[in-house]
Amino acid sequence: MSKNKQFKQLLQQPNAFMLPGAYDGMTARMIEEFGFPAIYATGAGISNAQLGWADVGLTAVTEIADVVARMSDVTNVPIVVDGDTGFGNALNLMRTVKQLERAGASAIQFEDQVAPKKCGHFGGKQVISKEEMVNKIKAAVDTRQAEDLSIIARTDALAIYGMEEAIDRANAYKEAGADVIFVEAPTTVEQLTQITAQVPDIPHIINMVEGGSTPLVSLEEAEKMGFQIMLCANTVLRSAIKGIQQSLGVLQRDKSQENIHEFICTWEERQELFKLKQIKQWEKQYLEFDVLEEARKR
Numbered sequence: 261m262s263k264n265k266q267f268k269q270l271l272q273q274p275n276a277f278m279l280p281g282a283y284d285g286m287t288a289r290m291i292e293e294f295g296f297p298a299i300y301a302t303g304a305g306i307s308n309a310q311l312g313w314a315d316v317g318l319t320a321v322t323e324i325a326d327v328v329a330r331m332s333d334v335t336n337v338p339i340v341v342d343g344d345t346g347f348g349n350a351l352n353l354m355r356t357v358k359q360l361e362r363a364g365a366s367a368i369q370f371e372d373q374v375a376p377k378k379c380g381h382f383g384g385k386q387v388i389s390k391e392e393m394v395n396k397i398k399a400a401v402d403t404r405q406a407e408d409l410s411i412i413a414r415t416d417a418l419a420i421y422g423m424e425e426a427i428d429r430a431n432a433y434k435e436a437g438a439d440v441i442f443v444e445a446p447t448t449v450e451q452l453t454q455i456t457a458q459v460p461d462i463p464h465i466i467n468m469v470e471g472g473s474t475p476l477v478s479l480e481e482a483e484k485m486g487f488q489i490m491l492c493a494n495t496v497l498r499s500a501i502k503g504i505q506q507s508l509g510v511l512q513r514d515k516s517q518e519n520i521h522e523f524i525c526t527w528e529e530r531q532e533l534f535k536l537k538q539i540k541q542w543e544k545q546y547l548e549f550d551v552l553e554e555a556r557k558r
Contacts (some may be wrong), residue, residue: 264408265336267366270297271410271440271463276483279340279465281493283309288331288339289533291496294379298366299335301328303342303377305497321347322358325363332364341365342493345375350392357403367410369442370400372417372429379414379553380444381472387417390429401437412465412468413438419445419473423454430459440465440489444453445473449485452477456486463488470495 261269261324271279277297280289283305291299304315306327311318321343328341341360346353353370358367371377372393374386387393393413400411413433418426423446430441442465443455452474456464466487468476482490507523531537 262408263336263364263366264410267298267340267410268408270338271488276427276479276488277489278479278490278492281305282497283497285301285330285334287496287500289334292335292337293533296324296337298338298340299331299332300491300493300495301339301341302493303344305494306342306354308494308497315379315382317344318354319344321359325359328360328363328365333506338366339364340367340369340410343368343370345377346370346396346400348375350396353396354399354403357400358410360404361405361409365409367412367440368400369412369414370396371414371442371444372396372433380414380467381469381474383419385416385419385488386429387415387420390432393429394432397433397436397438410439412427412440412500413439413441414444414465416444417442418451421453427455427458430455431433434459434462438454442467442491444495447475449475451460452487453485467491467493468495469493470498481547503557 278297279298279300280291281300281302282291283302288299301324303324306324307319310323310327324341324343328339331339331405343356343360346356347474357368374388378385391420397411397413404411413436415426415429415433417429426443430443434441440463441459444467446452446455452466462488466477466482466489467474468490470476471510477485481488503523507520510520510523511517
């Protein structure tokens, strides 16, 4: 079954699922190996990890596509890609769809912020008109090469104009052809339940940002509220940052690796993750041959 069809099945199943965020090939592989059914290519995480900058719209679509292609090469589950604003107007978005679909996206998320965008849980956001975003969604739907590529429509209007506007936009984006709706940064449980009740008959994303605007709920609670996808976009990134800080702290303090082992994986775990055994099998299969016999043939 194709990755696109896998993702469509996840949207149609009765149970909600968790969608952890990855920012490179390693984290994508780890998410799959822990049994999660899909991977989120996080724009914020890619900006943080690859550029070293906050999520304020500094990444280019080519940089996102490069990372997604690497993730796709080493995984077998669907990848949901954060396509930000489409990196411009509807015409820019059309090119973005083509690039990310070629890179291996099974779903692409677009938002109605003004470009350059900001993290959905930052202040100072601005949004484009509802009408412009509707046209961008229609452009995405018309541009995708595979009909089962899912288009996710996100609105950031709640923080700027309030719930009524966010609900109105979400319904308009649904009508325009979006496959999934994502209302960003609700601040109460009441708002969460209002979103799914007033934008019915379509899968919804709840974005769980530790320390962000939205109250943290469990997957079971999210499902009861009507959400299909529980996005944990940067939990992996932030746990990696914490682990690196701890390891560097030990090196700085002790000037030795003697006490670092509790903060790092073992040598064997590292080689297992990066498939050294498989590489050795390929070497034996494709690289080993009789040099003298080859010389005689010449």
